[in-house]
Amino acid sequence: MDEVLSPGSVEFYRKLINEEPDGDKKEFIFYTVKKDRDKVAMLYLAPASDKGRATLRLGDNMWLYIPNVGKPIRITSMQSIVGGVFNNSDIMRLDYSAEYNAVKLDESGDSYILDLKAKTRTVSYDSLKMWVIKKNNIVQKVECYAPSGKLIKTLEFKQVKDFGDGIVRPSVIETTSPLYRDYKSVMIYSAIKRKKLQNEVFTLDYLSRLGELR
Amino acid sequence: MSLFKRLIYYSLLISSSALWNTAEAQDYEFEIPAEEEVAKLEINGNLDAKWGILQTNRTSPVYGLQFFGQDIPGDYLSQYRLDFYLNGDYQYKQVGFTMRTFSQYTNEKSFELSFYELYGSLNLSPRFTFSVGKRRYNWGKGYAFNPVGYVNTEKDPENPDLAMAGKSSVQLQYNRSISSGFIQNLSISAIVLPQEANILEKYSKTGDLSAAFKLYMLINNIDLDFMFNIGPGQRRRYGMDFSTNLRENIEIHGEASYSNGEEMSIIINNAVQMNEASGFSYLLGLRYLAPWNMTVIADYYHNNSGLSQQEYQDYQAYLLNNLITGDADLIDETRFVMTNSFRSRNLMRDYIYVKASMPEPFKWLYSSISVFTIYNLNDNSFILSPQIGYKPFTNTEILLWPSFLFGKKDSEYGSKHFQKKLEIWFRFYF
Numbered sequence: 001m002d003e004v005l006s007p008g009s010v011e012f013y014r015k016l017i018n019e020e021p022d023g024d025k026k027e028f029i030f031y032t033v034k035k036d037r038d039k040v041a042m043l044y045l046a047p048a049s050d051k052g053r054a055t056l057r058l059g060d061n062m063w064l065y066i067p068n069v070g071k072p073i074r075i076t077s078m079q080s081i082v083g084g085v086f087n088n089s090d091i092m093r094l095d096y097s098a099e100y101n102a103v104k105l106d107e108s109g110d111s112y113i114l115d116l117k118a119k120t121r122t123v124s125y126d127s128l129k130m131w132v133i134k135k136n137n138i139v140q141k142v143e144c145y146a147p148s149g150k151l152i153k154t155l156e157f158k159q160v161k162d163f164g165d166g167i168v169r170p171s172v173i174e175t176t177s178p179l180y181r182d183y184k185s186v187m188i189y190s191a192i193k194r195k196k197l198q199n200e201v202f203t204l205d206y207l208s209r210l211g212e213l214r
Numbered sequence: 215m216s217l218f219k220r221l222i223y224y225s226l227l228i229s230s231s232a233l234w235n236t237a238e239a240q241d242y243e244f245e246i247p248a249e250e251e252v253a254k255l256e257i258n259g260n261l262d263a264k265w266g267i268l269q270t271n272r273t274s275p276v277y278g279l280q281f282f283g284q285d286i287p288g289d290y291l292s293q294y295r296l297d298f299y300l301n302g303d304y305q306y307k308q309v310g311f312t313m314r315t316f317s318q319y320t321n322e323k324s325f326e327l328s329f330y331e332l333y334g335s336l337n338l339s340p341r342f343t344f345s346v347g348k349r350r351y352n353w354g355k356g357y358a359f360n361p362v363g364y365v366n367t368e369k370d371p372e373n374p375d376l377a378m379a380g381k382s383s384v385q386l387q388y389n390r391s392i393s394s395g396f397i398q399n400l401s402i403s404a405i406v407l408p409q410e411a412n413i414l415e416k417y418s419k420t421g422d423l424s425a426a427f428k429l430y431m432l433i434n435n436i437d438l439d440f441m442f443n444i445g446p447g448q449r450r451r452y453g454m455d456f457s458t459n460l461r462e463n464i465e466i467h468g469e470a471s472y473s474n475g476e477e478m479s480i481i482i483n484n485a486v487q488m489n490e491a492s493g494f495s496y497l498l499g500l501r502y503l504a505p506w507n508m509t510v511i512a513d514y515y516h517n518n519s520g521l522s523q524q525e526y527q528d529y530q531a532y533l534l535n536n537l538i539t540g541d542a543d544l545i546d547e548t549r550f551v552m553t554n555s556f557r558s559r560n561l562m563r564d565y566i567y568v569k570a571s572m573p574e575p576f577k578w579l580y581s582s583i584s585v586f587t588i589y590n591l592n593d594n595s596f597i598l599s600p601q602i603g604y605k606p607f608t609n610t611e612i613l614l615w616p617s618f619l620f621g622k623k624d625s626e627y628g629s630k631h632f633q634k635k636l637e638i639w640f641r642f643y644f
Contacts, residue, residue, distance in 0.1 A: 015244040020579050026608070029244060036393075045247045047608045049643040051258055058398065060459065061435055067301075068377045071352035074437060078463045079503050083573055089462075122435075122459050182577075191246060199391035200340035204430070204437075205401050206389065209337060211254070212305060 009035040010167075011213065012192040013045075016091070018084030021182030028082055030091075031214055033195065037095040039202040043210040054207040055081070057092040060122040065207040072204045077124040085153055085175045085185040089124040096130070099123045110134050125152060138170060153177035163192040254305040259644060262297040266637040273623055275533035277631035279552060282537070282545050291632075295320045299330075299377060310335040312349075316377065331380045343387045350380030351405065353428065353441060354497075355457045355467035358567045358588065359515040359560075361495035362453035362469045364443035365405050365426045371559060371567065371588055372599065372617070383407045399432040409446065422446045435459070441471075449475050463503035470496040476519040479555035481528040484535055486551055491519040499567075508572040520563035523592045527624045529556060562626055564591035580605045595621020595628050613639040 016028040029046040044053040052067040055075075063072035064081055075081065077089035100116035100123070107113070108131075116128040125144040132139050142155040154177070157170035173187040200206060201213065270289055271277050296319040304311040314331040318324075333347025350367060354360030358371035367378040389401045409422035424445035431438045441453040450473070457467035475490040499513030521529065536548040571584035582603040589596040599617040606612070617635040621628030 013246050021577065022579055024579075027244075029247065047643070048258055049260075049609045049611070058432070059435065061432065061437075062459075066375070069352060069375055070350050074355075074457045074459065074465050074467070074501075076459050076461075076463050076465055076501070076503055079509065122462050124462050188244065190244070198340045199393055200389055203340075203389050203391050203399050203401065205343070205387055206340055209340075209343075211256075212337065 009033075009195060009197050010192055011195040011197075013190045015188045015190070016082060016084070016086065017186045017188075018082065018086075019184040019186075026083065031210070033197055033201060033210075033213060035197045035199070035202065037098040039199075040092045040094065041202055041207070041210055042092060043214075050082075052211075053081075054210050055088070055092055056202060056204065056207055057088075057094065058202060059094070059098065060120060062088055062092060063204060063207070065204075067208070072207055077122065085177045085180050085183050086187065087124060090153075090155070090175065091187075096128070100128060107134075111140065136168075138168075151178060153179070161189075163189075165194055167192050167194070254303075256303045257301070259298070259300040261642045261644075262299075263294075263640040264297065264637060265292070265294050266635060267292045268632040268635040271619075271629075271631055271633045274629050274631050275530060275537050276552070276629060278537045279533060279545060279549050280631055283542070293320070308337050310337060312347075314350075314377065314380075316379070328379065330377055333380075341389050343385075343389075345385045346383075348380045348382050349385065350378060351383075353439070353455075354469050355437070355455045356469055356497040356499060356513050356515065357501075357511050357569070358513060359497055359517075359565065360469065361471040361497055361515070361517070362439070362441050362455050364441060364451055364453065364471075365407065368558065372586075372597065381407055382410065397431050397433055399430070401428075401430040403428040403430075449473070449477075451476075465501040466499070467501075468496070468498045470494055473518065478519040478521075479551075480521065480525050481532040484532050486532075486555055493518040495519070506572075508570055511567070511569045513567045515565045515567065517560070517563050517565075520592075521561050522563065526562055526593065526626060529561070530624050530629055560588070560590075560626070562590055562592045565589065566591060590621070590626050593621060593625040593628075595619070595625035597627055609643040611639070611641040611643075613637075613641065615639065 011031070011033045014030045014032060016030065018026045020026070027047070028044065028050065030042045031045055032040065032042045034040045038059045040057040042055045044050045054065040056063045056072065062075045062077060064075045065072045075088055078087055080087040082091065096116065100118055102114050103117045104115035105112060110133060112132045112134055114130045114132065116130060118126050126147040127145045129143040129145070130139060131141040138160060139157045141157065144152045144155070146152050153175055156174045158174060159170060159172040160168065161171040162168045169192070171189045175185045177183070268291055270286070270291055272289065298317040298319070300315045300317070302313040311334050312331055313329065315327065316330050317327045329348060331348055331350055333345050333349045335343055335345035337343050351365040352363070353366055354363045358369065358374045360366055360369070365381065365383070367380060369378065370376055384406045386404045387401065391399050405426045407424045407426070409419065424443065426441065426443040429440045436456055436458040439455045443451040451471055453469065453471035455467070455469040457465060459465050472494050474492050476492070478489050478491050479486055480489050481487070495516055495518040497513055497515045499511065502510045504510065533548060533552065536544050566589045567586070569584060569586035571582065573582045575581065575583050583601065585598070585600040587596050587598050597617055597619050599615065602614045604612045615637045619627040619630055619633050623629060
């Protein structure tokens with residue numbers, strides 16, 4: 001399932017749309033590179049006010065680089081640097097198996113239903129409930145829960161698309177949250193390509209140079 | 215493939231859903247910003263139009279010296295200015311060029327243009343980089359204060375994110391990712407800083423170099439830096455900092471620096487004298503995200519070379535004694551001392567910085583509120599400054615920013631040249 005969503009070492013572009021309660025939208029475009037289960041780096045391409053910002057995630061560690069500030073600042077997974085319903089860990093998502101252990105497996109029609117439990121206390125959500133299509137291992141829906149058992153948000157994976165080179169995965173993720181009742185956020189994936197990446201691309205010193213990869 | 219990306223739109227269709235109706239389907243089409251195969255040139259920046267009004271503190275010696283000889287009726291002054299930031303980045307294969315400029319316009323006669331950064335770099339690989347020119351560094355983990363910021367330009371603690379001028383320097387950096395093992399990442403920086411030209415504004419004395427080294431490691435999910443700095447006169451400083459996430463919403467950080475002879479200016483018998491302070495400066499802080507989406511940053515900072523309460527009172531007495539003479543030459547000399555020997559924005563020893571911020575409070579869309587205080591623990595004076603931000607359109611921001619200063623007349627914040635301030639910023643990005 002992780003291999004379907006994030007196949008090996010890849011680069012891709014994403015558009016994030018945050019819809020506000022008044023119907024207006026805020027949009028961001030990111031260039032992202034991912035390697036192994038737990039390395040993600042992301043560069044802001046638009047809007048101009050955020051252009052040049054970059055984020056890095058290595059396992060449980062996350063940093064934000066702002067050109068004006070001139071150094072990476074450690075951030076936490078529950079923060080949201082772009083606002084809206086997606087938090088940092090949603091946008092810089094690792095393989096699910098890097099952060100969670102499967103503790104229960106059920107079946108319902110053509111889907112598996114998995115209960116996942118966070119491996120550490122720095123993971124954003126204490127537990128997940130995940131629906132996966134049996135025939136192709138594609139995730140359909142993920143519900144994210146707090147330690148109290150309260151539902152924090154729901155992610156729905158839609159529009160399965162063939163990106164070429166054997167990469168077939170949902171191209172749209174929609175999210176809603178009972179904590180942000182009037183807000184909606186959507187992430188659209190585009191131009192996913194396999195790319196050889198050196199490990200040093202995923203270091204703090206390289207954050208200001210991420211644009212060189214494009 | 216590059217041309218392909220530049221020319222096409224990636225059309226991403228979404229089926230109708232409860233959340234998104236058909237009319238909104240066009241949102242799922244976006245153009246990937248262009249990339250260049252050979253050379254990349256990017257220009258960006260922002261224009262800040264700022265209007266401010268401040269209530270002056272006429273009893274302050276700093277006010278008296280700053281406005282000596284000026285006829286200022288009333289207790290209020292206003293200012294309107296334009297701050298223009300223009301940045302350019304050029305990349306051709308392994309060679310890069312970076313320029314960050316700052317221009318300030320207050321009237322036709324006082325237009326200032328300066329290069330905040332101007333450097334070339336050789337990016338030999340993801341592991342090796344080399345740069346020469348004027349460059350800004352930002353060492354340390356503290357938000358408003360950085361005792362280990364040996365190569366930093368001093369921040370404005372009241373606005374730590376403000377772009378600042380860099381320093382002339384040569385930097386060599388080696389960077390290594392280690393996938394397995396105790397150390398996950400490792401980086402070594404070596405920086406040589408020539409002394410700024412202070413002879414006829416073109417030359418400086420030979421031997422007035424300083425150098426700084428930093429070793430960074432990511433160990434067991436902890437950022438760890440060790441620094442060393444040697445400056446003119448063989449003065450040495452040794453430092454370390456760390457930061458780590460304790461939980462999904464809590465980050466802690468700290469810095470410690472030991473100096474074997476930090477220069478500090480003090481006033482003895484109404485005259486400036488140089489002293490040397492050996493010992494530790496340090497900072498300890500945290501960043502916490504509350505469940506109601508409020509972020510709190512709290513830092514405690516001890517400055518070993520800062521002034522004690524008595525030393526600060528002696529400094530204020532020195533300013534006042536020289537001001538009341540009315541001697542223009544002595545007042546010029548005192549201004550020079552004020553802006554050179556006592557130029558730090560926070561001159562004393564112990565401070566607490568606390569900032570709380572929250573996006574879209576009370577469901578006020580596109581807004582953000584924050585409030586910060588810098589509390590001087592030595593004389594119990596402080597600044598309290600709330601901010602209201604509003605982003606009505608993409609790439610546009612409006613900021614309403616009042617500041618209130620509290621403290622006795624001879625305290626640090628009570629002796630500033632103003633007591634209250636209100637600024638309104640209009641910021642446009644491009």
